[in-house]
Amino acid sequence: MRLLRSSPWRIAMASILIVAIATTVVSAHLSGAGAADHEAVWTVAGAGSGTVVAIALVTLFVSRRATRSLHSLTQGVERLAAGDLDYRVEALSESETQELAQAFNTMAATLRGSIQALTGERNKLSAVLATMADGVVVLDSEGRVELFNPAAELLLGLPSQNTVGANFIERVRDHDLQRLVSQCRQTGLSQRGQVGLLHPNRELGATATPVPERVGTGVLLTLHDLTELRKLETTRREFVSNVSHELRTPIAAVKAMAETLQAGALEEQKTARDFINRILREADRMGLMVNELLELSRLESGRVALQLRPVNLRALVEDVVAQFQALSTAKAITLVVALSDGLPFLAAEEEKLRQVLVNLLDNALKFTSPHGVVTVHAEERGSAVAVSVQDTGSGIPREHLPHIFERFYKADRSRRDSGAGLGLAIVKHIVQTHGGTVDAESQEGVGSVFTFTIPKAA
Secondary structure (H helix, E strand, C coil): CCCCCCHHHHHHHHHHHHHHHHHHHHHHHHHCCCCCHHHHHHHHHHHHHHHHHHHHHHHHHHHHHHHHHHHHHHHHHHHHHHCCCCCCCCCCCCHHHHHHHHHHHHHHHHHHHHHHHHHHHHHHHHHHHHCCCCEEEEECCCCCECCCEHHHHHHHHCCCHHCCCHHHHHHHHCCHHHHHHHHHHHHHHCCCEEEECCHHHHHEEEEEEEEEEECCCEEEEEEEEEEHHHHHHHHHHHHHHHHHHHHHHHHHCCCHHHHHHHCHHCCHHHHHHHHHHHHHHHHHHHHHHHHEEEEEEEEHHHCCCCCCCEHHHHHHHHHHHHHHHHHHHCCCCCCEEEEECCCCCCEECCHHHHHHHHHHHHHHCCCCCCCEEEEEEEECCCCCCEECCCCCCCCCCCCHHCCCCCCCCCCCCCCCCCCCCHHHHHHHHHHHCCCCEEEEEEEECCEEEEEEEEECCC
């Protein structure tokens, strides 16, 4: 039955019906005719019937080819809709279906090129979003997250797999971000602001840009990390403040003593000699501070090119300890050298390494009371050698330990003769430049241990 309902079979059946009707009509006319007329009519009827049958067969053949072409086109559309962009149809007739097939193939090729171009652009955009340092968040008109790049995941401390599709404000829970997004959606204008997050602890610059949708307005939110910039600004302010404070005291002292000498103290030899010695000490202190600042600036800039050579640590330690022997004797402090046997040579610049040891020993002697002990240890640790300077001094309060390697930081700011607070910062940068590490342990009333590592020579 399904076969009979198709167009070619309908045409064929109609042709056969015409032949049957014609035969019936002819038979009716022949019933009263003579033999000659009878033969002539049958001849004409037969010829007509043959023609009709031939036409029916030709029509059936052509129609079936056209139907197959249309079926091929239908299959092509289905394949194309399923994503097979490489599928092409082939026309089976020379009629309009061939033009239709050509048009379909042209459309399929154009669609394939367009989709490939869009896919390429999408991949480029995905690569840009994945590698950019700024966070990008796209919200729909209802505030749900549609796009969340890795930078946003890092800056906001949210995993993307649990954030995409969720309500953004419920996930972030930050009032400033919520206000920025709401103002952008209400005004239809870009909004900019700074946001301070508690978890994680970050300073962010945020820009909310409206994105029109079919229903409502979405928001494109870009986030820029300002945390390091704010720290740098704070460090610069503290640097200026600390330098001013450290220089103000010796400059004031030098000025006061010079004015006293000018007012007549020059005539008193003992007083004048004492003031001149003090002026020289203050000048030396300022000169040392300037030199340390220059040294620290060079180290922090990364432009210091180390001349690494094999360094005999034992010989260097004994030489530096000998420099402090007179000072330790004067302060009744015992200096002890306790180095492991068979220490390897270090890959270091000897003068820089000497500076590290000098700064650490100077600090240890400065904060150790008379009859105390300062010990220098050294031992191998894997591919490096660990050197420790231990003292039995007053120790460092726990709250100060995380900051002692910062510039100008002093655990005891009441002591004027304890230096500018740059020595440990220089130690840290010298050790890190060599590829080593430095840390400190301390207990109030017991003492401190400063340990640094330097790689062994090859």
